[in-house]
Amino acid sequence: QSVLTQPPSVSGAPGQRVTISCTGSSSNIGAGFDVHWYQRLPGTAPKLLIYGNSYRPSGVPDRFSGSRSGTSASLAITGLQAEDEADYYCQSYDSSLTGSKVFGAGTKLTVL
Amino acid sequence: QVQLHESGPGLVKPSQTLSLTCTVSGDSISVGAYYWSWIRQLPGKGLEWIGNIFYSGSTDYNPSLKSRVTISVDTPKNQFSLNLSSVTAADTAVYYCARGRSEYYFDYWGQGTLVTVSS
Numbered sequence: 001q002s003v004l005t006q007p008p009s010v011s012g013a014p015g016q017r018v019t020i021s022c023t024g025s026s027s028n029i030g031a032g033f034d035v036h037w038y039q040r041l042p043g044t045a046p047k048l049l050i051y052g053n054s055y056r057p058s059g060v061p062d063r064f065s066g067s068r069s070g071t072s073a074s075l076a077i078t079g080l081q082a083e084d085e086a087d088y089y090c091q092s093y094d095s096s097l098t099g100s101k102v103f104g105a106g107t108k109l110t111v112l
Numbered sequence: 113q114v115q116l117h118e119s120g121p122g123l124v125k126p127s128q129t130l131s132l133t134c135t136v137s138g139d140s141i142s143v144g145a146y147y148w149s150w151i152r153q154l155p156g157k158g159l160e161w162i163g164n165i166f167y168s169g170s171t172d173y174n175p176s177l178k179s180r181v182t183i184s185v186d187t188p189k190n191q192f193s194l195n196l197s198s199v200t201a202a203d204t205a206v207y208y209c210a211r212g213r214s215e216y217y218f219d220y221w222g223q224g225t226l227v228t229v230s231s
Contacts, residue, residue, distance in 0.1 A: 002158050036217035038159075045208060045221040046159070052215060089159055093216040097175050101149075101216055105158035 003028060003097075004090050004104035011110040012080045020107045022073045022090030028102060030071035033093040037066055037075045040087040040106075049088070050075060077109070085111045114138040116209050116222035124203075124229050130196040134209030134222060135189075142167045142187040147212035150183060150194045152205040153224075160205075164212050165192055199229045 005023040012018040022035060029035055037050040048057050050066035053073065065076045073092075077084055090104040120132035134148070141148060149164035163173035165183045173181050182195040196203060206226050210218040 034215060034217070038218075045223050046218075047221070048217065048219050051213075051217045051219070057219065091159075091217065100174060101161040101212075101218075103159040103161065 002105040003094055003102040004092060006088075006090060006104035006107045008105070009108045009110065011112055012077075013112045014080055014082065016080045017076060017078045018080060018109065019077075020075045020088050020090075020109070022075070022104050024071050024073075024092060024094075026071065027096040028071075028092045028094040029068060029073055031095055033095070035066065035068050035073035036091045037064075038089045038091065040089065041083075042086070046089065080111055082111050085109055114211060114220045116211065116220060118207060118209050118222045118225040120225065120227070122226060122228060124199055124227060125231050126200055126229055127198055130194070130199050130203060130207075130227055130229070132194045132207055132209075132225065132227070133191050134193070135191050136211075137190070139211070140187075141185060141190050141192065144168075145214070147172075147214070148183075148185065148192045149210045149212040149218060151208045151210055151218070151221075153208070154202075154205045162194065162196075162207075201229050203227070204229045 038046040039049045040046045053068040054066045087106045089106045094100045094102045115137045147164040150162040180197045185192040206224040208224045209222045211220040
């Protein structure tokens with residue numbers, strides 16, 4: 001069982017907006033540790049999508065945005081495109097597990 | 113462009129030691145700004161951080177794996193390695209190496225290598 005909780009799946013039609021939630025606890029997100037997001041396209045390695053809760057690495061479209069509040073975080077994708085169909089993972093740091101970087105179980109995004 | 117590439121056996125027998133190497137190009141492990149990390153994805157499950165090493169040799173490990181994991185670094189070869197001992201079928205996974213930032217995220221990943229534990 002993952003330390004960070006994500007919905008197993010979300011879906012949306014092209015052009016729509018979808019959000020993916022990531023719920024933690026007082027020892028990780030709630031303690032103020034940043035949340036990061038990764039996109040894993042089929043058959044490829046995870047790619048950094050959002051770091052530091054809301055910052056996009058160079059090359060990531062501004063259709064992707066992140067936020068954090070309390071013990072949760074969210075990834076929003078606007079103007080959904082077929083190529084966004086992928087698995088999305090949130091990640092943070094947990095102070096109750098020494099040195100541990102923790103991940104969510106992942107959310108499968110289906111573009112209808 | 114930073115690139116990482118995992119190499120090692122794709123099949124390991126139960127109770128033996130899984131050994132993988134990550135070769136880094138486009139960056140120097142000895143620069144000292146990053147934590148060189150191993151992460152795995154178990155079948156049908158999410159990602160699991162295994163551990164990381166700093167260029168100086170200092171390490172951090174996932175508490176759940178700590179008793180079986182050793183990560184080492186070879187700065188002249190610009191490589192770092194993973195040893196996971198006493199493996200079982202539960203260790204069958206895709207293993208990734210990645211570059212970790214001090215802010216606790218991973219900005220570059222290898223393509224991953226599937227390791228199957230089976231007799």
